Amino acid sequence: MSQEQLEAIMGLIVNAGNAKSDAMEAIQAAKKGDFDEADQKLASAEKALVEAHHSQTQLLTAEANGEALTITLLTIHSQDHLMTSMTFNDLAKEVIDIYRRLDQE
Template structure:
């Protein structure tokens, strides 16, 4: 498969996309819960988002480890897309934490 990803690489890339996407969705739900004043739900969603990011990082680490071991992956649009999802989710999650905190302060 010189021009394509292996099945293992494809699974890792899809894991990145799915877990990062779920994390971003959970972070958005945390903001919506905080907006309604439900700070317990917001904190739970932020924790779930963080778990999704950890899972995405595991997938990314697997790809990086394979490359460091001499088994590089061909860069495909799907691989780039997965990295974009991860970085966007990380940034969005960081921002969501701040927004939830602002809503908490406003509620006090």
Template sequence: MAEEQNLEAIMGLIINGGNAKSSSMEAIQAAKKGDFETAAAKLKEADAALSEAHNSQTGMLTKEASGDHIEVTLLTVHSQDHLMNAITFRDLAGEVVDVYRKMAGLEVHTY
């Protein structure tokens, strides 16, 4: 049962991290076309996916901190890597959207 829960949390990191990265890329593409409303919505989608991933990660960390050690597998490492890349990509996407807004002569927002 514990192994199944760990796998579920790991897959939550991978899936939600991937969704966040995809939404971030869609935000950049929308901004590139001048569709800043869609860009903002896509960044919010990315944030929601990252929040879900964070919940999975927090569950894993809480178990570890309480003495319920999780076996670290290649899949576990991959999930953490996937999440960190998604977070970085989301941060950069917000900056890129701001650059496109500035190029369009619009007020820059902090996403």
């Protein structure tokens, strides 16, 4: 595995992890009724997901250009981390919407 591929994989893991953490913090803020903080954390999660997608695109582009990507457990973990974070972020938005409705009642 090249250094560039390893850096892209680590970028996926770090940014996906940050996105999931921010989404969890957004839920906790909404639970306390702090919807401004929840919105800020969701925005931060979205930015982290964009960065993770950039890393993924880098890997996909390299492979499409004929570079062999060594598939390791680390590679699989990075993709799993991204997909889990994307799903968690979507769910966080729904949970926060529920907290908003409860707060309005």
